[in-house]
Amino acid sequence: MDNDKKSLGEKFETVHQHLDIADRTLASLTRELHEEINNVVDDTEVDIEYDLDTGSFQAHLPVDEITARINRRLDPPFVVRAEGTKLVIEDIRRSVDMEIVEQESRLTGREYIKGIKGIISSLEESYEVGAPLEETLTLLEYSGMTREKAEHEIDKLKQKGEVYEPATDVLRTT
Numbered sequence: 001m002d003n004d005k006k007s008l009g010e011k012f013e014t015v016h017q018h019l020d021i022a023d024r025t026l027a028s029l030t031r032e033l034h035e036e037i038n039n040v041v042d043d044t045e046v047d048i049e050y051d052l053d054t055g056s057f058q059a060h061l062p063v064d065e066i067t068a069r070i071n072r073r074l075d076p077p078f079v080v081r082a083e084g085t086k087l088v089i090e091d092i093r094r095s096v097d098m099e100i101v102e103q104e105s106r107l108t109g110r111e112y113i114k115g116i117k118g119i120i121s122s123l124e125e126s127y128e129v130g131a132p133l134e135e136t137l138t139l140l141e142y143s144g145m146t147r148e149k150a151e152h153e154i155d156k157l158k159q160k161g162e163v164y165e166p167a168t169d170v171l172r173t174t
Helices: 002-042 063-073 098-102 109-126 133-142 147-160
Strands: 047-051 056-060 078-083 086-091 163-167 170-173
Touching: 002 063, 063 078, 063 086, 109 133, 109 147, 109 170, 133 147, 133 170, 147 163
Parallel strands: none
Antiparallel strands: 047 056, 078 086, 163 170
């Protein structure tokens, strides 16, 4: 009985340590992201208009440019996307089925291709124009695929007509 209590106490202590580490990591990440966002916004040119009739000011922020610049500075698997007037920072691993790509050796060719298309499709849902190629490659790399292999697999999907590029460096599934 004492061993069970000790074991439970040890488990509690371990969980507490893991939560403490996660809390410090998230706090640190939050500070870093805040600093990066402020640096990018400070360096961004803002178009301001004054309306004489209403006496109001309007500031136009280039949201797409800001999100692209922040994404270039962020380390994977985090990405930033614009959602109306908010910038949403997310862990792209949460929005896709990473497991299917990680299990390449145990899957049939069709299941493997379906997994890659699933990742592209998931990213498509986060962006109006389609899945950004760079983020797709980063996510495939993060899942364990080399960049060269990821590029090769995407090219094969394009050749088969299962993926197309509606704009430069943007992917869509068919």
